[in-house]
Structure formats: structure tokens, C-alpha cells
Amino acid sequence: MPSVAQACELEPTYILSEGLASYLEQRGTEDGVTTSTELSSTPYRRSSSGVRLVDEHEAESLERPGMLLRSRLRAAAWVIWCTLVVLFIRQVSLSGHAIHPYLTGALLVVAVGVLLLLYGPRSLTEPQLRGIELLLFGVIGVQLLVYQTAWMLRYSATGNEVELIATFDKSMLGYAVLMLAYGMFMPNGARRTACMMVPLMLGPVVTAAFLCWIDPRMAAAVPPIRLGEAAGILSGCAGIALFGTQTIAALRQEAKRARRLGQYRLKRLLGRGGMGEVYLAEHQLLKRPCAVKAIRPHQVDDPVALTRFEREVRAMAKLSHWHTVEVFDYGRTEDGTFYYVMEYLPGLNLVELVERGGPMPAGRVIHFLEQTCAALGEAHRQGMVHRDLKPANIMAAYRGDEFDVTKLLDFGLVLDHHEKRLAEEEAEESALAGSPAYMSPEQARGHHAVGPQSDLYSLGAVGYYLLTGRPPFEKPTLLRMVLAHVREPVTPPSAHRLDIPRDLERIVLRCLEKNPAQRFASAQELRQALLACRDARSWTRADAQQWWQTYAPEKLQEQIF
Structure with a gap:
């Protein structure tokens, strides 16, 4: 259900290194700037040289889903390693009677390598962790298959029917344990678990059936009814593993909900x-x-x-x-x-409003901008600069039986000039912070002492987006987008949409002036200018209610209406 949380999801906030600030400061007024540093929206880590961007939202989304999987793989790797150690010692003690002890030794080396990877400092993506998962359980399955085949052929050749049957039963038991262990350890959905269970279930039975087909003595020791029983047992184990996977996943979700x-x-x-x-x-x-x-x-x-x-x-x-x-x-x-x-704010952020209903009428844009100005005015009077104004951080909520109630969110990048300690810590971070599509030129240049006019620039960019459905600048890379804020003129909103009122367009373009001194002096002055527009207060409660009844998600409509 839409809520205040969605301001955290749609538009990432970037942390830009001081190197980019210096670059913009040096090159921001030059014409024809070219650079070989092409930055995309993928996360960039800190390095010893070059421009660095950290997309916190995307970087976190890569790390978080793999945390549980990585911890489970560690536990599974330890169990497999201990099992292989015991098996290797047993094989060595059998001396000449052992079959391929070097295979177990090689698997031991693989298990040690996996443990080093899982406990190492390197960040592993979920596909990489899934590859390790296949390696761990796949090699054990292959080893069981090799030993099953080798021992059954040996006992068949010597005519030892008792040991041949025992080997068959032990291999089925090994596969059953492996299947149940996979279901217990690995956090998976039903589909992925089933994909792993099918080869583990069919592999030993098909192998035994093939051996019986080519070896009459083996066929006498392991008749079709015995193969059918084994297939039934392994099918039951697969079902238990699937059920266990689903049950553990449900319990995990229940535990989270009960927190x-x-x-x-x-x-x-x-x-x-x-x-x-x-x-x-x-x-x-x-x-x-x-x-x-x-x-x-x-x-x-x-x-x-x-x-x-x-x-x-x-x-x-x-x-x-x-x-x-x-x-x-x-x-x-x-x-x-x-x-x-x-x-808790039932509603949608401004990005979602535009995505669902398209560019807004002038009256509704004025409605959201002037209410945001009112909130900013209080913050500015207390010495705060938001520094991350963007459509995703402004909610249109349903509160007090009113629609389109504006709520300003996410003060995680706020600069408080009245808090000396926090201001000093902010300066020590030596990084720019904000959303490149809505970042003011002075913020892009790395000026730590940005003032309220920086927020007014960002709010003007928000107004531009609400009127046109696009930010003031659209560039293929983040660096070019930030450079555009510093030195490129803004295309008037009316170039994208002809019915934009001239008075509102002048206000938006004044907010987007490169020089802070040429913008409005305060949020209150901007608010008064918005309220003086011809279309001010033309967006009524009935208009808002009709929009929400037409465009709001079904679940949200059920909650509101």
C-alpha cells in the first residue's frame, strides 16, 4: 500500500566525491567540455583516483538480499567440509580398497576455497552466491553418483550381492540426506527448490537403472520393484524439502511481521x-x-x-x-x-502522481508548490536547508478528510546551520549529496554553505517536472546532468507543453536561475508569487477527489473511500 516509505524507493540519492566538486568548480563555466569519464546509474565504490559515485539505494539493494543466503552458505559449507574430512580419512585408512580418494581431496580443496570466499571481505552479488550454492551441492551430488557407480560395479564384478544391495541403499540414503539438507539450509522459493530436487531425485535412480540394464547380475540384485521403492522414497524426500522450504520462508516472514x-x-x-x-x-x-x-x-x-x-x-x-x-x-x-x-501517510508521492495521471494542470502544480514552500519556510527560518528536494520526497497524502495534502519528507541530507557540531561533521564528509536531476548549481559545485536559495532551485525543478513530466535536464550520464545544472540554460517548460500559463512559467524559470541572488529571496516570497498567479486556488477539493477516484491504486482507494 502506498505510503511515506515510497519516497525512499523511486529516485536514488547520490553521494558524489569531492573530486567531482573540484571538476565542476574548474570546468563549470567553460564551453565545449568533454570528458572520458562516463558515469551511469550503477553503484560506484570509493577508489584511489577518478570520479566516484555511490548510489546508496542500488548498492544497498545488492547487499541486503544476499545477507541471509551468504550466512546459510557458510553453514552448509562447514557441514560439507566436515563430512568430506571424515570421508577422506576413512578412504585413506582403507588403503588399497578405497575408490578415487583423490576426488574427495579435490572436493576438500573446493570447500576450503568456498569458505574463504564466503568469509572474505569481497562483496558477493546474489547471482555469485547462487553459483556457489550450485557448486557446493552439485559437486556433492556428482561425488555420490561417482561412488555409487564405482562401488556397484566393483561388487557386481566380484559377485558380492549383499554389499551391492547395501551400496545401493546407502547411496539412496546419501541423496535423501542431501535433499533434506538443501531444503533446510537454503532460503529459496518453491520453483528453485524443485529445480534442484529433480536432478537429485532422478540421478541415482536413472544411474542404477542403466547399470542394471547393462549388467544382468546387478539387475538380479536390484530388481525394478526396488528401483521403484527408491524412486518413491526420494520423491517423498523432495516433497518434504519443498514443504520445509515453504514453511521456513513463511515462518521467517511471520517472525519479521511479529518484530x-x-x-x-x-x-x-x-x-x-x-x-x-x-x-x-x-x-x-x-x-x-x-x-x-x-x-x-x-x-x-x-x-x-x-x-x-x-x-x-x-x-x-x-x-x-x-x-x-x-x-x-x-x-x-x-x-x-x-x-x-x-x-503514516496513505497517498502517493509526486513521481507516482505524474506517472499515473501525466503532467498536472497549473492549479494543482501551484497547490503542491505553495504548500511545500510553507513547510520549507519553517525549516529555513530555523537555519535548515533540505538539500534533497525532489518529487519522490514530496507526498500527496489523504489527511483529515482532505485530498492532496502536501507532506515534505526525508531530511537525511539536511544542513542545519544552527547546529555547529553537525555542520562541522557535514564539512568533514567532503562529499556532495543530493539528487542530480534536481540539484542546484552551487550544490553541484560542492559549496558546503548552501543556503535556502538552493532548496528554491530544487523546488523550481520539481515544478518543472510536474508541468512537463520531465526534469529540467535529461542527460545520458549523471556527470553530464550535474554539469547541465551548472552551465546550460533551461529550456522553458512551454517548449514541452503549450498551455502552461506565462506567470507560472516565469516563476519556475526564476527559481532555476544559476545565480542564487537572482532567485526568490525566501520560500515565503516564492509562496506569495505562486498565490498571485491567475490559476492559484483553481484546483479544488472536488478536483482532487475525482483524480484519486480515477487514478489511485485500488488498495489505496479502498483505504480512503
């Missing part, structure tokens, strides 16, 4: 952001729905993440404007998880 943070019961995950996860929650006593943002466990020891989390909470707690999301509570659990609680 509690302080006095709040987490009901379901709403979204993931650069710093944490947002849950729909409920106060255990008041039964009031709310949104809980918790910093991710692996970031608790990251001082930069904690500083940003603290900055966001402190900033939002100071603000009380109706159009700023309200914070109810803040705390830390016994296991070290930091969280804060804010109002």
Missing part, C-alpha cells in the same frame, strides 16, 4: 531507503497506525550513517508545520537498532 521496536509492533515492510527500512507499525496501547524507520543492522557501526540518521531525526523533531511529516518518537532497542516513528 517489535519499543512500544511499536511492526506489521509489514513498506519500503527500503538508503539508510534504513520503513515499516507500517502500530502502537501497542494506542493502536494508532504509524510508520517506523529503522536503521539497518549492518549500518549501526557506520558513523556516517548514524550521523545522517541522527540529523534527520533532530531536524524533523524541530519542525511542526502541517506540511512537514510529523515525528512521534525516537529510540534504540536492546539489540542496538535505532528507529524513529512518524505519521
